[in-house]
Amino acid sequence: MRPAGPVLVRGGGELVSAAARLLFLSGFQVVVLEREAPLAVRRRVCFAEAVFRGAAEVEETAGRLVPVSGIRAALEKGGFVPVVVDPDGSCAAELGPEALVDGRMAKSPLDTRIDQAALVVGLGPGFVAGRHVHAVVETQRGPCLGRVIWSGAAEADTSVPSAVAGHTESRVLRAPRAGIFRGRRRIGDIVQVDETVGDVDGIVVNAAIAGLLRGLLADGVVAGAGMKVGDIDPRGRDVDPSRVSDKGRVIAAGVLEALRVARVRAVASVPP
Numbered sequence: 255m256r257p258a259g260p261v262l263v264r265g266g267g268e269l270v271s272a273a274a275r276l277l278f279l280s281g282f283q284v285v286v287l288e289r290e291a292p293l294a295v296r297r298r299v300c301f302a303e304a305v306f307r308g309a310a311e312v313e314e315t316a317g318r319l320v321p322v323s324g325i326r327a328a329l330e331k332g333g334f335v336p337v338v339v340d341p342d343g344s345c346a347a348e349l350g351p352e353a354l355v356d357g358r359m360a361k362s363p364l365d366t367r368i369d370q371a372a373l374v375v376g377l378g379p380g381f382v383a384g385r386h387v388h389a390v391v392e393t394q395r396g397p398c399l400g401r402v403i404w405s406g407a408a409e410a411d412t413s414v415p416s417a418v419a420g421h422t423e424s425r426v427l428r429a430p431r432a433g434i435f436r437g438r439r440r441i442g443d444i445v446q447v448d449e450t451v452g453d454v455d456g457i458v459v460n461a462a463i464a465g466l467l468r469g470l471l472a473d474g475v476v477a478g479a480g481m482k483v484g485d486i487d488p489r490g491r492d493v494d495p496s497r498v499s500d501k502g503r504v505i506a507a508g509v510l511e512a513l514r515v516a517r518v519r520a521v522a523s524v525p526p
Contacts, residue, residue, distance in 0.1 A: 258352040260285050260329060261513065264343055264366065266302030266310075266317075267294045268469075269393065270357020270377060272502030273509040274301060274335055275315045280510055283329050285349070286317065289341040291476065295469035295485055298441055298496040304337040306472050313498055325349065346370050353513055356387070361411045373516040375509060379411045388516070391508040395501065400508035402515070416501075419488040424462040427470075427484030429454045429477035436473050437484075441495050443467045451484055463488055468495045 260283035263274045271286070278284045292302035301317040303310035310317040316334040320327075322345050328336040338345065342365070346354060353373040356366040362380045368387055376386060378393035383403050392401040394409040395416045415422050429435065433455030445451055445461045452459045452470065454477055469485035477483050487493045498506075 259283075259350040259371075260325075261353045261355060262287060262343065262346055262349065262351045262371070264354065264356045265358035266292055266300055266305070266337060267357065267359060268296040268299055268499065269359065269502050269505050270355065271299060271301045271312050272498045272506040273355060273357060273377075275312045275498070276503075276506040276510050277513065278315055278335050282352075282513065284335050285325055285329070285345075286335055286337045287340045287343055287345070288337060290339050291472075291474070293471065293475065293477075293481070295471055295482055296441075296495065296499075297469065297472065299498050299502070301335055301337050303472075305339060310337065313496070343370070353516065355509055356381070359393070372520065373513065375512050377505065377509075379408050382407045389512045391505055391512065393501075393505055399501065400504035402508050402512045421463055421488050425465070425486045425488060426482055427451055427459050427461070427486065429479055429481045429483050430457045430459065431455065432479045433457075433477065435471045435475050435477045435483050437470050439467055439470070441467055441470050444490060445486060454483070459483060461486055464490075466490045466493050466495065468493060 263286045266286045266288045274284050286301045288302050294300040294302040297303045301310050304317045304319045308319050317337045318334045320336045322338050351371045354371040355375045357377040374387040375389045381387045381390045383390045390403040390408045392398045392408045437452040439451050446464045449461045450458045465486040465488040468487040471483040
């Protein structure tokens with residue numbers, strides 16, 4: 255058998271970063287593909303942050319921004335997860351990935367195709383296993399969270415954030431209009447009701463509840479009207495915004511399961 259190629263991870267947001275971290279720690283070569291201005295909110299647990307800062311860390315697992323031309327050298331050096339600006343996934347054809355994981359959470363099919371790797375995995379709604387991807391990992395909280403679906407789709411998007419201490423939509427900060435976002439507070443700050451957390455082209459974004467600012471869109475990123483630009487956790491100081499969430503860990507385990515199962519199946523199909 256020829257050596258396996260890397261795992262390409264499309265998106266560097268919270269949930270898929272948890273998966274990328276676990277795959278890296280499990281011995282896979284992982285490359286994160288992001289856009290020029292990532293939309294990640296929970297940036298302390300997102301490899302997407304490397305696009306802005308040149309480096310990021312997700313629970314002691316390092317990510318570094320590298321050019322597309324430097325991917326192979328970065329993988330050979332090892333010790334960190336390469337993060338590249340490649341929103342179209344153009345590097346896939348050259349790298350010959352063992353697997354591709356689409357964790358952009360678009361909730362509708364984009365441009366990922368089932369023929370882009372030996373195993374293509376999609377996170378959450380919008381993908382159909384057997385059509386767009388080989389496997390789908392369930393992202394909806396509940397008894398099936400993290401389940402690997404080899405035929406069919408994940409549960410439909412409810413558009414309602416999961417409840418935290420009884421709060422659902424009220425804990426999410428959204429852009430009041432389309433425009434450039436600027437933060438006025440920092441991730442980890444405690445905010446109060448009606449406190450200004452940021453603005454979009456000068457129109458303020460205020461907190462609807464009190465709690466810890468767990469996530470905030472990066473300064474200078476263009477937000478669409480109604481887009482999520484922040485996240486408040488009503489549990490306050492009991493939450494560490496630099497730790498992967500329970501949801502992220504379960505989804506990461508699902509992605510790892512899909513890759514491990516695919517490897518076992520591939521070995522079983524090789525003639526002796």
